[in-house]
Amino acid sequence: MMKRVDQKTAVITGAANGIGKAAALLLAEQGAKVAVTDLNDEDGQCVVAEIEAAGGVAKFWHLDTSDEDNVQKVFSDVAREFGSIDILVNNAGIAGVNKPTHEISKKEWETLMSINVTGVFLCTKHVIPYMQKSSTGSIINLSSIYGLVGAADLPPYHASKGAVRLMSKNDALIYAKDNIRVNSVHPGFIWTPLVEALAKDSPEGPEAFKAELDSRHPIGHVGAPDDIAYGVLYLASDESKFVTGAELVIDGGYTAQ
DSSP, X not given: OOOTTTTOEEEETTTTSHHHHHHHHXXXXXXXXXXXXXXXXXXXXXXXXXXXXXXXXXXXXXXXXXXXXXXXXXXXXHHHHHSOOOEEEEOOOOOOOOSXXXXXXXXXXXXXXXXXXXXXXXXXXXXXXXXXHHTOEEEEEEOOGGGTSOOSSOHHHHHHHHHHHHHHHHHHHHHGGGTEEEEEEEEOOBOOHHHHHHHHHOTTOHHHHHHHHHHTSTTSSOBOHHHHHHHHHHHHSGGGTTOOSOEEEESTTGGGO
16 A cells, blocks of 8 residues: 655654654654654654664754754755655744743743744745755644634743744745645644643642643543644645645644634
């Protein structure tokens, strides 16, 4: 049976764990050559080892998405190594500070924006020429339910994910003529190492924390990284060739309320 992203090359940012890791494993399993990129070298190398052990093709690159020189060099290395770049998954992001807007320092605001917004811009900017060369491409930007609705917390995060949502639509229009598709994915709460760490540190304890999160989703529980990875796979594959400028909401009903 034909694999869903056979012979395609995918660059995934923030691929050392959580959603990025799940996407890397799934795309590799479905035939893509995967550039695993992250600041976390050790976990990133582990993802590559896992892909190779399963018979897939992957290589790790250390990547700080907010550093333009680093982005440019990594993308050029990936294209040289694998021959093309067909898929970009802009997944790297941080949660940032959780305090009211008037208490946030300019530095705290800018630190988050440099990764969550500027990082998406830089990776898009530097992947486009490779996609234009092969007249095809799919850029998948990880936004959030918090790019669609507010929640009275994490102001810089909300602002950044709203930005990613509209950057995706605008780039979809700009590059449609090049047959490059750009879409955003909007996960609800996903049980990743990041959320698990929040649960461990929570005053009410991990069980109560998770139960509260579960209760916010009409379907009755938070999501798993694979729930998002399958959405990424769809947008990366030719099955979604008519899909651009769209929002794929995978949130257990959270934003339907």
